[in-house]
Amino acid sequence: MYQKILLAADGSEHSIRAADHAIMITKCQGDAKMEIVYAVDGGRSKSDVLSNWNSADINHKRKERLKDIEQKARDSGIRFEFKILHGEPGPAVVDYTNKNNFDLVVIGSRGLNGLQELMLGSVSHKVAKRANCPVMIVK
Numbered sequence: 001m002y003q004k005i006l007l008a009a010d011g012s013e014h015s016i017r018a019a020d021h022a023i024m025i026t027k028c029q030g031d032a033k034m035e036i037v038y039a040v041d042g043g044r045s046k047s048d049v050l051s052n053w054n055s056a057d058i059n060h061k062r063k064e065r066l067k068d069i070e071q072k073a074r075d076s077g078i079r080f081e082f083k084i085l086h087g088e089p090g091p092a093v094v095d096y097t098n099k100n101n102f103d104l105v106v107i108g109s110r111g112l113n114g115l116q117e118l119m120l121g122s123v124s125h126k127v128a129k130r131a132n133c134p135v136m137i138v139k
Helices: 013-028 042-051 055-065 067-076 089-099 114-118 122-130
Strands: 004-008 033-040 079-086 104-108 135-138
Touching: 004 013, 004 089, 013 033, 013 067, 013 104, 013 135, 033 067, 033 089, 055 067, 067 079, 079 089, 089 104, 089 122, 104 122, 122 135
Parallel strands: 004 033, 004 104, 033 079, 104 135
Antiparallel strands: none
């Protein structure tokens, strides 16, 4: 049913819980593959570049935010890969999802942005509205 699963993650508690669900679904689907994506917006990219001159260091620090999720995926034995997207997170995840024909997107209900605590996170809301496949939002 779901052979190509996208996990949109940012290292927040909600995305870690979303990872648990994405891993469980991937394991249940036999030969399914999960792709973990982390979207970096322009403001974050600029601050990363200004504080780190080496691009390898920047990518390492970004991956470091998701090390717990990556370790969970590795421990589960599922097939997965990691990808960094550039651009505003909501549209970047939607664009990547739709262009790559995913069967399911799993995303946390809120991310690292404290302003999103009042309502459903703006990124998860945008993805749910615009993705061309089912979206599971995990609280």
